Amino acid sequence: MNDYDDVDILLVEDSDSDAEMTQRALKKANIVNRLYWARDGVEALDFIHCRGAFVERDSHHMPKVLLLDLKMPRLDGIDVLRELKSEPETRAIPVVIMTSSNQDRDIEECYRLGVNGYVTKPVQAAAFSEAIASIGLYWLTVNEVQR
Amino acid sequence: MNGARVASAALQQPDTELDRLTYAVSHDLRAPVRAVLGYTAVLDEDYGTHLDEEGRRLLAIVSREAQRTLSMIDALLELSRIGRYDAVVEPLDMMSIVHEVANELAIVPIPCINALPEARGDRSLIRRVWLEVLANARIATRARSTPSIIVWATQEADRVAYHVKDNGIGFDMKYREKLFAIFQKLHHDRDFPGLGSGLAAVKQIVCRHGGEAWAEGRAGEGATFSFALPTRSAP
Numbered sequence: 001m002n003d004y005d006d007v008d009i010l011l012v013e014d015s016d017s018d019a020e021m022t023q024r025a026l027k028k029a030n031i032v033n034r035l036y037w038a039r040d041g042v043e044a045l046d047f048i049h050c051r052g053a054f055v056e057r058d059s060h061h062m063p064k065v066l067l068l069d070l071k072m073p074r075l076d077g078i079d080v081l082r083e084l085k086s087e088p089e090t091r092a093i094p095v096v097i098m099t100s101s102n103q104d105r106d107i108e109e110c111y112r113l114g115v116n117g118y119v120t121k122p123v124q125a126a127a128f129s130e131a132i133a134s135i136g137l138y139w140l141t142v143n144e145v146q147r
Numbered sequence: 148m149n150g151a152r153v154a155s156a157a158l159q160q161p162d163t164e165l166d167r168l169t170y171a172v173s174h175d176l177r178a179p180v181r182a183v184l185g186y187t188a189v190l191d192e193d194y195g196t197h198l199d200e201e202g203r204r205l206l207a208i209v210s211r212e213a214q215r216t217l218s219m220i221d222a223l224l225e226l227s228r229i230g231r232y233d234a235v236v237e238p239l240d241m242m243s244i245v246h247e248v249a250n251e252l253a254i255v256p257i258p259c260i261n262a263l264p265e266a267r268g269d270r271s272l273i274r275r276v277w278l279e280v281l282a283n284a285r286i287a288t289r290a291r292s293t294p295s296i297i298v299w300a301t302q303e304a305d306r307v308a309y310h311v312k313d314n315g316i317g318f319d320m321k322y323r324e325k326l327f328a329i330f331q332k333l334h335h336d337r338d339f340p341g342l343g344s345g346l347a348a349v350k351q352i353v354c355r356h357g358g359e360a361w362a363e364g365r366a367g368e369g370a371t372f373s374f375a376l377p378t379r380s381a382p
Binding site: 015017018021024071100101121123124125126128 | 174177178181182184185186187188189217
C-alpha cells in the first residue's frame with residue numbers, strides 16, 4: 001500500500017487559495033478522509049489511471065468523490081469529465097464540479113456529459129465552507145459507492 | 148407576425164470581441180478577489196481576537212472593499228451577459244410588464260401608469276429595463292414626503308417612446324452623459340446607493356433592440372427617464 005491508495009477525495013484544483021479553503025472547510029466539518037490534491041486535469045487523470053507519478057497506486061481503489069474545477073491549465077475540467085464518463089471503468093466515480101462559472105452552457109455541457117453534481121463556488125467564506133462541508137458529508141458518508 | 152416569434156438575429160449583434168474580452172477578464176478577476184475575501188474571513192476567524200479595535204476596523208475595510216470589487220466585476224459580467232444573451236423578439240404587452248415590475252418593487256404609492264402601446268422585443272431584457280428605470284425612480288423619490296412616479300408613452304413615426312417621470316432628487320443636465328455609463332454616478336452613495344450599473348444595462352438592452360435611451364432632469368426637481376423602441380424589428 002502506498003500513500004495514494006486510501007484517498008477518498010480527489011480534489012482537482014489549480015488555485016492554491018481555493019484548494020486551501022476547501023481543505024480547511026473539510027477539516028472544520030470533521031471530514032478527515034484522505035484527500036489528494038491534483039493541480040490540473042492531466043494530474044487527475046494520471047491519478048485515476050495509475051500513470052506517471054501514480055504508477056504504483058492500487059487501481060482497484062477509486063476515490064469516493066472527485067471535486068473538479070472547470071477552468072485549469074493544460075487539461076480542464078470538462079475534458080476530465082468527458083474522459084471519465086466515457087470509460088466504463090471510471091464512469092461510476094462521482095464527479096462534482098466546483099467552479100466559479102455559473103454559465104448555462106457550462107452547466108448544460110457538464111450534465112450532458114454525466115456529471116453527478118454542479119456547484120458554483122460561493123463568494124462568501126462562510127457559505128463556501130458550508131457548501132464544501134455538505135458536499136463532503138453527502139458523498140463520503142451518505143452516498144453508497146459502487147464496489 | 149403578431150404572436151409569432153422571430154429569430155434572434157432581428158436584434159442587433161453586440162461587439163463580440165470586446166464582449167468576449169469583458170467576459171474573460173471579469174470571470175478571471177473574480178478568483179483573486181474571492182481569495183482576498185476568503186483569507187480575510189480566515190484571518191478574522193483565527194486571529195480576530197488578537198486584533199484591537201483599530202485592527203478589526205482595518206480588516207473590515209479590506210473585506211468591504213473586496214466585496215465591492217466583486218460586485219463591480221459581477222456587474223460587468225452581467226453587462227457582458229446581456230450582449231451574449233440569445234434574445235427572442237416577440238410582441239410585448241408593456242402594460243402587464245410594468246404592472247408586474249411595479250408590483251415586484253412594491254413601490255408606494257403605486258406609480259400612475261397610463262395606457263402603454265405594445266412593443267416588440269425580448270421579454271426578459273425589456274422587463275429588466277423597466278425594473279432598472281422604476282427602481283431608479285423609487286430610490287430617487289424615497290426621501291420625498293409625497294413621492295410620485297408617472298409612466299406614459301408617446302407614439303413617434305417609426306418608434307414608441309416610454310417615459311418614467313419622478314419628483315425625486317433629479318440631476319444636473321450638465322452631467323447627463325455620465326448617467327448611462329457604467330460605474331458613473333451623479334450622486335453620493337448616501338443619497339443614491341448602488342454601483343451605477345443599472346442604467347448602463349438599460350442603455351445596452353435598448354441599443355440591442357435598435358432603440359435609444361435618454362434622460363432629462365433638474366437637480367432637486369425630479370427626472371424623466373425615457374427609452375424608445377422601433378415599432379418594427381431592427382433589420
